[in-house]
Amino acid sequence: MKVGVIGAGTMGSGIAQAFAQCAEVETVYLCDIKEEFAEGGFNKIKGGLDKRVAKGKMEQAAADAITNKIKTGLNTICVDADLIVEAALENMEIKKNCFKELQDNIVKNPDCIFASNTSSLSITEIGSGLSKPVIGMHFFNPAPVMKLVEVIAGINTPVEVVDKVKEISVALGKTPVQVNEAAGFVVNRILVPMINEGICVYAAGVSDIEGIDNAMKLGCNHPMGPLELGDFIGLDIVLAIMDVIYAETGDSKYRACPLLRKMVRGKRLGCKTGIGFYNYA
Numbered sequence: 206m207k208v209g210v211i212g213a214g215t216m217g218s219g220i221a222q223a224f225a226q227c228a229e230v231e232t233v234y235l236c237d238i239k240e241e242f243a244e245g246g247f248n249k250i251k252g253g254l255d256k257r258v259a260k261g262k263m264e265q266a267a268a269d270a271i272t273n274k275i276k277t278g279l280n281t282i283c284v285d286a287d288l289i290v291e292a293a294l295e296n297m298e299i300k301k302n303c304f305k306e307l308q309d310n311i312v313k314n315p316d317c318i319f320a321s322n323t324s325s326l327s328i329t330e331i332g333s334g335l336s337k338p339v340i341g342m343h344f345f346n347p348a349p350v351m352k353l354v355e356v357i358a359g360i361n362t363p364v365e366v367v368d369k370v371k372e373i374s375v376a377l378g379k380t381p382v383q384v385n386e387a388a389g390f391v392v393n394r395i396l397v398p399m400i401n402e403g404i405c406v407y408a409a410g411v412s413d414i415e416g417i418d419n420a421m422k423l424g425c426n427h428p429m430g431p432l433e434l435g436d437f438i439g440l441d442i443v444l445a446i447m448d449v450i451y452a453e454t455g456d457s458k459y460r461a462c463p464l465l466r467k468m469v470r471g472k473r474l475g476c477k478t479g480i481g482f483y484n485y486a
């Protein structure tokens with residue numbers, strides 16, 4: 206199987222690695238709007254694998270086998286892809302244009318499946334006006350490690366495509382959970398309001414940053430506290446998901462905390478900008 210991953214950011218590069226680790230995948234095309242962005246994603250994967258080799262957790266040959274499958278470039282290299290997983294910016298127009306270009310001008314394989322890793326946008330809307338159906342194939346950060354894939358069917362996604370994507374998820378060593386289209390799907394509908402509430406609790410002065418995170422880690426056995434997890438996901442992504450769920454449901458319980466919005470406006474996005482609730486510099 207040949208897989209094209211569109212977008213070489215945190216999620217795209219993690220998804221590319223997850224596919225390259227799968228025996229049934231022969232090639233992964235890791236693409237972005239500039240070749241250097243795609244190469245940056247590749248270097249991130251290679252850096253992570255090099256660390257595992259240095260720690261004695263992986264053989265060099267196994268790491269090489271993964272990186273040798275990954276080819277980087279612009280979307281135009283996906284000509285013979287069997288599956289496209291789009292992990293571009295969380296912007297409806299960008300996603301729609303990207304699929305249109307792939308379906309109409311680039312991918313020549315008539316059986317190619319077109320999937321989006323969107324974390325909250327409507328799959329039906331992404332697919333509207335396109336010649337081929339789109340499905341949601343939602344991975345979790347870090348994608349090579351996390352076991353879940355949410356498989357989201359839009360109203361026009363054929364059952365055969367849903368079944369095939371579930372099958373591919375199992376081949377990747379993941380567990381697919383089929384989800385009906387709804388803002389935030391299952392995980393983000395529950396997780397992101399919890400992170401938002403963690404920020405509200407902090408803004409209200411109930412406890413400090415470490416106190417809130419320790420409370421949820423030790424009191425609920427969560428691997429990361431809500432503020433640490435918000436920094437890890439990216440506070441811009443957390444805000445975008447809150448805004449989509451609020452806009453789609455109109456329910457005030459999904460209103461983003463003003464402190465979250467302020468931090469995003471101030472580019473305090475978490476790990477990726479070096480500062481969020483914690484300092485990563």
Ligand code: CAA
Pocket residue numbers: 219253257262323324344345346347348349350351393396428429434438442
């Ligand atoms: N890429 C590849 N592998 C990674 C990795 C990465 N970015 N980060 C960690 N790992 C691997 C490590 O190499 C290690 O593997 P081994 O056990 O084979 O050595 C394993 O994961 C555990 O890592 P660590 O020992 O370094 O650290 P940890 O035990 O603290 O686990 C964690 C790290 C897996 C990130 C854990 O803290 C965790 O599960 N956090 C919660 C993550 C979470 O909730 N993700 C979902 C976010 S929501 C989302 O993604 C959806 C969305 O749309 C916003």
